[in-house]
Amino acid sequence: MDIAHYRLMNQQLTRSAFSEPGELISWMGCLQAEEYTSAKWAIGNRIPHITDARIEKDFNEGRFFRAQVLRPAWHFVAPADIGWLLNLSAHRIKAFYKQLHGKLDISNSDLKRSKHIITKALTGGEKMTRNELLTLCLQAKMRTDEIRINFLLMDAELDGLIVNGGRQGNEFTYELREERMPVMEKEAAIAELARRYFISRGPATLPDFVWWSGLELAEAKMGLEMIKDGLQYAVINGEAYWFFETPVLQEPDSVSLLPSFDEFTVGYKDRVDEYKPSIIIDGQVAGTWKYSEKRHKIRIETQLFVPLQEHAENAVLLAGREYARFLGKAI
Numbered sequence: 001m002d003i004a005h006y007r008l009m010n011q012q013l014t015r016s017a018f019s020e021p022g023e024l025i026s027w028m029g030c031l032q033a034e035e036y037t038s039a040k041w042a043i044g045n046r047i048p049h050i051t052d053a054r055i056e057k058d059f060n061e062g063r064f065f066r067a068q069v070l071r072p073a074w075h076f077v078a079p080a081d082i083g084w085l086l087n088l089s090a091h092r093i094k095a096f097y098k099q100l101h102g103k104l105d106i107s108n109s110d111l112k113r114s115k116h117i118i119t120k121a122l123t124g125g126e127k128m129t130r131n132e133l134l135t136l137c138l139q140a141k142m143r144t145d146e147i148r149i150n151f152l153l154m155d156a157e158l159d160g161l162i163v164n165g166g167r168q169g170n171e172f173t174y175e176l177r178e179e180r181m182p183v184m185e186k187e188a189a190i191a192e193l194a195r196r197y198f199i200s201r202g203p204a205t206l207p208d209f210v211w212w213s214g215l216e217l218a219e220a221k222m223g224l225e226m227i228k229d230g231l232q233y234a235v236i237n238g239e240a241y242w243f244f245e246t247p248v249l250q251e252p253d254s255v256s257l258l259p260s261f262d263e264f265t266v267g268y269k270d271r272v273d274e275y276k277p278s279i280i281i282d283g284q285v286a287g288t289w290k291y292s293e294k295r296h297k298i299r300i301e302t303q304l305f306v307p308l309q310e311h312a313e314n315a316v317l318l319a320g321r322e323y324a325r326f327l328g329k330a331i
Contacts, residue, residue: 001234003203003241004283010202010243011264012046013280014254019047021055022063026078029196030085032266033066033076038259038277043076044326045256052327060166067157067164071214072096082163083183088193089214090158097151104148113142114152115161119176127165127173187222190215194223198231201267202243211269255315256280257289257300257323279304279319281312291323297330298323 008014011028018024021043025031033039040055058064067077069085072093077085101111117140121128128136134149144152153174156162165175184192197209210220224242233242258264258278265271265278265285279287279302287304300320308316324331 001203001236001241002283003236006203006243007201007264008254008256008280008283010200011267012200013256013264016046016048019050020063021047021050021058021076022078025064025076026081027196028200028263029193030069030075030077030081032261032263033074034261035259036066036074038261039066039074039076041259041323041326042262044323045258045262050326056167062166065163066172068093068154070212079178082177083160084189084192086158086160087183088186088189090160092214094155094158097154101151104151105143106148106151110142110144110148111152111155113140114144115156115159117142118153118156118162118174122162122174122176125175127168127175129168129171129173131171133174187226190219190223191226194220195227195230198224198227198242199244201263202231203234203241204243204268205239205241208268208270211271212267254280254282255312255319257316257319279316281308281315286312289320293327293329298327300324300331 005014012018012024018027024043024046031039031042033042040052043055044050044052059066062079065077065079065082066074067082067086069075069077069082069089114137117136118133121133121136130149130153133153134144134146137144137149137152153162160177162174163177165173167173183189193213193215194209197212198204201208201212206220206224209215209224210217213220215223228242231242231244233240235241256264256279258280260275260277262278264280276288277290278285279289286306286308287302289300289302291298291300300323302316321331
């Protein structure tokens, strides 16, 4: 079994069944969005012919959100999934941030009072930026600042009170979360998370799922147990790799310029350097890339780990042109 090529296909990088960002994100469970601009290109790599502007439009219209779920990390999440994903992971993320609250002298009273101020300000469908909410908290004589406000807003998000409401210029806005967003019982949510992980990222191991989901080992085992009758697996080097179906392998001739924190590099325990944008050739990391922008043009620079054959070099150039098209720029 060629694990890398199976993963490329299941992650929609060499084939795509989607045309809508929200549908792709929901199918994958969620999609890491630590860096907003890079995360839009993660979608762009998985939906042919889509543009950065179209993804930005969908985000601003609330067709998907950006929230901290699973591990303490930002993810794109579909509206129908944010409720049960928060219920499954908010307590762990809150425990992670609690120690930072102590260092910043943020009390439970501060958290409660800030939520009252935020709720009042956003009632009636209002959207406000972080700086606007900071100003309101300061006007209410709250002891906060540029750093503390981030933790106050995060706590309100983890409580399911607010969500990202699109962007105003380059600033994220916040709005009250709609009560209609569904939730699930814990066991059902764990099983659903496992199903979405293995269908979109398989072949993968139980340790991979534990890493990606942030679940305890016992919880992850339970999720796998609940869905394994619908899975196939292959044992490689003594480890079981689980996946949903055996796709027909395409010819191993693919090149992708992946952004930092892409699910292909961050979605597994033995992940590569997820902090750098990666050049993926035939399922393997072949180098890194970066781009610079000047007016209506971009320039892409690559750092390859090994020399490439001519057809691979041409494929990298084509991938660069595709990124320029995505941004609406020349190259």
